[in-house]
Amino acid sequence: MTMPNRHYGELKDSYLFYNIAQKVNAYRAAHPDAQICRLGIGDVSLPLCGAVIRALHAAVDDQAKAETFHGYMPECGAPFFREAVQGHYARRGVKLEADEIFVSSGASDELGDILDLFSADNTALVIEPAYPAYVDANILAGHKVLHLPSGAENGFVPAPSMEHRADILYICSPNNPTGAVFSRDKLRAWVDFANKTGAVILFDAAYEAFIEEDGVPHSIFEIPGARGCAIEICSLSKTAGFTGTRCGYTVIPKELACGGMNLNAMWVRNRTTKTNGVSYILQRGAAAVFTEEGQRQIMENIRVYKKNAACLMETLDRLGIWYCGGKNAPYIWLRCPGGMGSWEFFDLLLEKAQIIGTPGAGFGSCGEGYFRFSTFGSPAETAEAARRLEKLLAKE
Ligand code: MLT
Numbered sequence: 500m501t502m503p504n505r506h507y508g509e510l511k512d513s514y515l516f517y518n519i520a521q522k523v524n525a526y527r528a529a530h531p532d533a534q535i536c537r538l539g540i541g542d543v544s545l546p547l548c549g550a551v552i553r554a555l556h557a558a559v560d561d562q563a564k565a566e567t568f569h570g571y572m573p574e575c576g577a578p579f580f581r582e583a584v585q586g587h588y589a590r591r592g593v594k595l596e597a598d599e600i601f602v603s604s605g606a607s608d609e610l611g612d613i614l615d616l617f618s619a620d621n622t623a624l625v626i627e628p629a630y631p632a633y634v635d636a637n638i639l640a641g642h643k644v645l646h647l648p649s650g651a652e653n654g655f656v657p658a659p660s661m662e663h664r665a666d667i668l669y670i671c672s673p674n675n676p677t678g679a680v681f682s683r684d685k686l687r688a689w690v691d692f693a694n695k696t697g698a699v700i701l702f703d704a705a706y707e708a709f710i711e712e713d714g715v716p717h718s719i720f721e722i723p724g725a726r727g728c729a730i731e732i733c734s735l736s737k738t739a740g741f742t743g744t745r746c747g748y749t750v751i752p753k754e755l756a757c758g759g760m761n762l763n764a765m766w767v768r769n770r771t772t773k774t775n776g777v778s779y780i781l782q783r784g785a786a787a788v789f790t791e792e793g794q795r796q797i798m799e800n801i802r803v804y805k806k807n808a809a810c811l812m813e814t815l816d817r818l819g820i821w822y823c824g825g826k827n828a829p830y831i832w833l834r835c836p837g838g839m840g841s842w843e844f845f846d847l848l849l850e851k852a853q854i855i856g857t858p859g860a861g862f863g864s865c866g867e868g869y870f871r872f873s874t875f876g877s878p879a880e881t882a883e884a885a886r887r888l889e890k891l892l893a894k895e
Contacts, residue, residue: 504639506638506639506640507639509638510635510638510639511635514631514632514635515857515861515862516539516540516857518861519540519845519855519857519861520540522845522849523535523539523849526849526850530853533853534853534883535849535853535854535855536852536853536854536855536881536883536884536887537855537873537876537880538811538854538855538856538872538873538874538876538881538884539855539856539857539873540857540873541675541737541829541830541873542742542873542875543736543737543740543742543800543875544875544876544877544880545740545800545803545804545877546740547739547740547744548739548740548788548793548796548797548799548800549792549796550787550788550790550792550793550796551739551740551784551787551788551793551796552784553787554783554784554786554787555780555781555783555784555787557783558779558783558784559780561779561783562780569779571775571776572775572776572777572778572779572782573776574770574771574774574775574776575601575602575766575767575770575771575776576600576601576602576748576776577602577776577779577782577786578597579782579783579786580602580748580782580785580786581597581598581600581602582597583785583788583789583790584600584748584789585597585600586789587789588718588720588750591717591718592721593718593720593721595750595752596753598753598763598767599750599751599752599753599763600748600749600750601748601749601750601751601766601770602746602747602748602776602777602782602785603732603746603747603748603749603777604745604746604747604777605735605736605741605745605746605747606703606705606732606733606734606736606747607632607734609732609747610636610701610703610732611632611636611639612769612773613701613732613749613766614636614637614640614642614667615769615773616762616765616766616769617640617642617666617667617699617757619640619641619642621643621665621666621667622642622643622644622645622665622666622667623642623643623644623645623665623666623668623669624645624647624663624665624667624668624669624698625637625644625645625646625647625669625863626647626649626657626669626670626671627646627647627648627862627863627864627866628649628655628676628677628832628859628862628863628865628866629669629671629675629676629862629863630671630675630676630703630862631861631862631863633669634646637667642667645663645665646863646864648863648864648865649677649865650865651821651823654679654823655674655677655679655823655832656674656679656680656681656682656685658685658688659688659689659692663692664696664698666697666698667698667699667701668689668692668693668698668699668700668701669700669703670686670689670700670701670702670703670719671702671703671705671706672702672703672704672706672715673706673707673709673710673827673828674706674824674828675703675705675706676830676832676857676859676862676866676871677823677824677828677830678824678825678827678828678829678830678831678832679823679824679828680710680712680715680827681715681716682714682715682716683714683715683716683721683722686716686719687722687723687724690719690722690723690724690725690728690729691724693729694724694727694728697757698728699728699729699730699755699762700719700725700729700730701729701730702718702719702725702729702730702731702732703732704717704718704719704731704732704733705732705733705734705736705737705738705747706737706738706827706828706829707733707738708737708738708797708801709737709738709801709804709805709828709829710827711805711826711827712826712827715827718731718750719731720750720752726752726754726755727752727754727755728755729752729755730749730750730751730755730762731749731750732747732749733747733748733749733750734747735747735785735788737829737875738788738797738801739785739788739793739797739800740797740800741785744781744784745777745781746777746781746782746784746785749766751763751766803878804829804874804875806878807874807875807876807878807881808825808826808829808874809825810878810881810882810885811831811872811874811881811884811885812825813885814885814888814889815831815833817889817893818836818888818889818892820833820834820892821833821834822834825874829873829874829875830871830872830873830874831871831872832859832869832870832871833869833870833871834868834869834870835859835868835869835870836892838868839868840860840867840868841859841860841861841866841868841869841870842860844856844870845857845858845870847891848888848891851891852884852887852888852890852891853887854884854887854888856870856871856872856873857870857873858870858871859871872884
């Protein structure tokens with residue numbers, strides 16, 4: 500008899516963002532004329548930048564001619580893509596070999612797929628509040644999951660200690676959902692801890708382009724010792740507007756090993772078996788992100804999202820609501836006013852102001868009482884949400 504993966508039975512009934520979408524669809528069906536402001540899922544609103552669009556068009560034309568046509572691509576990434584990413588790291592002082600960089604179809608896919616490298620006997624440590632896919636992917640892989648709660652008292656950046664000993668450690672900086680960043684010293688403490696305990700860090704760098712504070716690491720490989728204990732997972736979704744286009748990359752140093760097996764070589768084996776890579780067209784578009792023009796243009800878009808953040812933060816300041824984030828990250832993490840629960844606040848905002856946000860409880864139990872706003876909406880939608888929020892919550 501066919502045996503299902505019984506770990507599906509250990510998951511929550513539905514995934515956070517799917518759950519929210521269902522609630523919003525039900526509200527829309529009941530209120531078809533409602534003008535809803537979407538500050539929920541971190542989905543970008545600005546189009547791809549000119550440099551990327553040009554590269555995509557040119558690549559489509561390449562596919563129309565026999566001389567420039569590409570069939571299957573190298574599974575781990577086209578040399579031009581790997582070299583573009585390598586150059587980007589080099590400009591920041593991080594030396595990588597091109598074959599330490601693997602193309603992916605985005606960080607969310609990769610965060611699940613990468614667990615193929617580890618046996619089911621492992622324990623994963625998730626610093627919460629956290630992107631919910633970390634926990635779900637580890638449950639499905641049969642891993643034991645340890646939850647490390649963080650809070651305002653440690654700036655949502657907890658330090659490691661021997662009680663947090665685990666085999667796979669998740670670190671997301673800038674953090675989704677809190678917007679907190681790991682300083683060089685805080686990150687070094689985790690790298691040292693991983694090296695001492697023989698753990699592997701899965702470093703989610705999806706939001707690195709939003710860092711504005713000097714000295715905050717954009718890559719874990721800026722930290723000495725990280726090459727021996729870390730994998731970095733990156734995405735172009737938020738940095739370059741690829742949520743609907745899909746492309747990212749993963750860095751696995753050649754010396755990274757566990758149990759006597761080399762993780763870079765294992766990932767080559769995995770990709771060459773399980774994928775046919777990412778399309779030529781997409782890799783050309785993605786490589787254009789790392790040109791001088793591409794970098795200038797994506798930063799112009801990021802500045803628009805940062806203005807959205809400023810607009811929401813000013814509103815929260817006027818309302819006297821505690822929050823963090825919004826500076827080095829595209830998320831603002833606030834305390835629900837009046838001691839409300841996070842789903843209670845979600846319902847209030849949807850019903851009374853037609854604003855969608857994300858309840859903190861969806862990111863782990865220590866997120867209860869908090870709420871997340873995404874700053875990826877259009878400026879008009881964000882300004883309208885801020886106006887409605889102020890109207891709803893301002894004290895008489
Ligand atoms: C989020 O809103 O947390 C992210 O956009 C979700 C994702 O990247 O899949």
